[in-house]
Amino acid sequence: MFSRVPRIAAALGATALLALTACTSEQPDPTIEAAVGLPVDAARITVVSTGATGTDARVLTYADVDAEQSVEVEVAEGFNQLLMRADTVDVQAPAGGDVTRLTVPLTGATTVAGEAVEGERPATRDVEFRVGRPAADNLELTDDIRSAEGFLLGWRAGDAGDVSTVRLAAPKEATDEGRALVEKALMKLLSLPVVFPEEAVGEGATWSVDTRVTGESTLLQTATYTITGIDGDRVDLDVSVQQRPALGALEMEDGQSLNVLNSNTTSEGTLTVDLGRPLPVDGRVSYTTRVIYGGADSDVRVVQDSTTSLAFADSPDS
Secondary structure, eight states, rough: OOOHHHHHHSSSOOOBBOOOSSSSSSSTTTTOOOOEEEEEEOEEEEEEOOOGGGGGBBBOOOBBTTOEEEEEEEEEEEEEEEEEEGGGOOOOOSSOOOOOOEEEEEEEEEEEEEHHHHHOOOOOOEEEEEEEEOOSSSGHHHHHHTTTTTOEEEEETTOOOOOOEEEOOTTTTOOHHHHHHHHHHHHHHTTOOOOOSSSOTTOOOOEEEEEEOOSSEEEEEEEEEEEEEETTEEEEEEEEEEEEESSSSSEESSSEEEEEEEEEEEEEEEEEETTTSSSOEEEEEEEEEEEEEEEEEOSEEEEEEEEEEEEEEEEEEE
């Protein structure tokens, strides 16, 4: 019989961590640890349709340098694993699942990015947020997550939204559990980047953004964006997400191998982006990915469901 499938440790890749001591001329904040830089693989953008043409089409880029933003982000995550007989498995991913919700208020600003250090890609924008007082629907987590108030999240990106480096710095007084929970939520927040294509696009345009996402297991993700409306710097988007495992098989603790037999994602969502703000100002995107594993000579299947929901609500004072 199969033992429990081990969860794959979260990481942004095998690349080395970056030293960030020269990223800013300001004095370091004594209440937080030194920032750790994590390089991010470049996203692949594929345009399906440019939508409306002529004067209604434009190249969409972020123009948020020197802009401040206060936004509340709700991050919901869940993971479930079942052992089932092959003839009882429904291959279709369910629409949602049991999740733990964290509400993370963020306040920050965008500045002009400095020169890239060794191992970094060039960037034009440097975004930095600080976490306010987070909250969780599981009250047992309250003390731990509140200890992570003041957590720093930053990233370097291009004008189109492509992220090159992420940096994280936890408060020195944060508990291990609080640090882990808030860091995981912040990384999940960055797992769905709104990156615009280089081409001029208009209403009805559709493009996909391919990235690598880590968590319970490493997944290859395709987020597809469709413009449903443009009003000045506000862009309304329909969003769909598809995920698949980066690895075709998992090695069990007893040496057996489990092959990926099927994977699919159920998703729905909309986002509103203000090009003068680094994060979406409104909307929610929810998706559940089901991955089914099986051995060569067994009718037992391991079914893993990973659920994520991200919701954004901009502060009226932002």
